Amino acid sequence: MYPKLIQIGPITIWSFGVMMALAFITTSWLLQRELRRRGIDDNAAGWITIAAIVGGIVGAKLFWAFEHFDEFSQAPLRSLFTGAGLTWYGGLILGAIAVILTIKAMGKPFLQVADSIGPLIALGYAIGRMGCFLSGDGDYGPPSNLPWAMSFEHGTVPPHLNPAIQKLLGTTDVPPDIRVHPTPLYEIAMSLPIFFFLWSRRRRYEGMPGFLFGMYMVLGGCERFIAEFWRLTPKTPFGLTVPQTFSLAMIAGGAIFIWYAKSKKAQIRKARGRR
Numbered sequence: 001m002y003p004k005l006i007q008i009g010p011i012t013i014w015s016f017g018v019m020m021a022l023a024f025i026t027t028s029w030l031l032q033r034e035l036r037r038r039g040i041d042d043n044a045a046g047w048i049t050i051a052a053i054v055g056g057i058v059g060a061k062l063f064w065a066f067e068h069f070d071e072f073s074q075a076p077l078r079s080l081f082t083g084a085g086l087t088w089y090g091g092l093i094l095g096a097i098a099v100i101l102t103i104k105a106m107g108k109p110f111l112q113v114a115d116s117i118g119p120l121i122a123l124g125y126a127i128g129r130m131g132c133f134l135s136g137d138g139d140y141g142p143p144s145n146l147p148w149a150m151s152f153e154h155g156t157v158p159p160h161l162n163p164a165i166q167k168l169l170g171t172t173d174v175p176p177d178i179r180v181h182p183t184p185l186y187e188i189a190m191s192l193p194i195f196f197f198l199w200s201r202r203r204r205y206e207g208m209p210g211f212l213f214g215m216y217m218v219l220g221g222c223e224r225f226i227a228e229f230w231r232l233t234p235k236t237p238f239g240l241t242v243p244q245t246f247s248l249a250m251i252a253g254g255a256i257f258i259w260y261a262k263s264k265k266a267q268i269r270k271a272r273g274r275r
Contacts, residue, residue, distance in 0.1 A: 003135040003156045016156075019131025023124040024049055030123070034116040034202070044106050044113070048099055055098025056091040063090025089246040111209035111261075118216030119198035125220070126191035133184035141181030141230035142168055149179035164232040181230045190223040211261035217254025221247040 006013040032045035103113050132139040136155015143149075143165065152159055153176045159165045160174035198216055205211045225247035233241040240248075 003137075003154070015134035016131040016137060019127055019134065023127035023131075024053055026127065027120040027124040030120055031116055034120075035113070038112055038116060038206070040108060040112060040116075041106075044103070044108055047102055047106065048113070048117070051098040051102040052095050056095030059094025060087050060091030062094070063087035089243055092246070109209070111213070115202070115205070115209060115212040118213040119195050119202065121216060122191045122195040122198065122220060122223075126188045126195065129184040129187045129191065133182060133188075138162060138164075139184050139231070141183040141186075142232060143178055144181045145179070146181070148182065148185075150182045151177045151179050153177055162232070164234075168232070183227060183230045186230055187223065187227045190227065191220075194219045194223060205261075208261040208265050210257045210264075214254040214257025214259075214261060217250045217257060219254075221250030221254060225251075 002015050004012055005015050005018060028045050028049040031048065032042040035045055036042040099117070100110070103110050129139070136152035136157065138155075138157035140150075140152055140155075140159065143159075158176065159178050159180050160176045165178070165180070166172050166174055194216070198212060198219070202212055205215075225244050228241045228244045228247070231241070231243075233243060235241055236245065238245075
């Protein structure tokens, strides 16, 4: 793996940071184009992206610190300012709140903007997961003998030093070259088709505000729920991981958006039929 792309003296360019930057730049550019196409002020794209960056990263860090308080308390500054240690649902929650408040503060039509954002979240997520893959930051899965299993021994969090792997195998004497599921690649393989599917249908559902975003929530929730079966996340007493629980909430929320969009369109059709 390649946690460090370039190092010139004291300056280090990390692969995770590069992919995160690429994710935000790409999605911001596409959002600007999509808002312009929909007749919405495309300057909003920049502010929405900033809100997503700040809210997403702060939320991911705060939730991680809460979940791993012992590790965080030993080196709080290093934990907060490293590329590792990000909790997905923490970034999702705080990032979503920041984006919603930004859209409302700018007075933009929420559902139309949300429909523009939905497919791009899947794309940004896929690009970000490539950063996790290149850096080997611990998002890989359990040991595997499958042909495509990989060793992340030079990653930011090598599997043989990962407490979750050691606990799973019941020993601290784990071979440095142990091969594990490359879970970030699985997530990329699921997220990219979601993006292309939604992006190709954005014009078709333009007359149903909220529908496209609801579709993303359902598909994105299903993607993460499935991916958790190849991750090292501890399970709750209910047999699911915390991200799987949030995934079910995403799916339910997406279903509500879809129902609302369909019912609203049905009401409009019914009102027109009475005229």
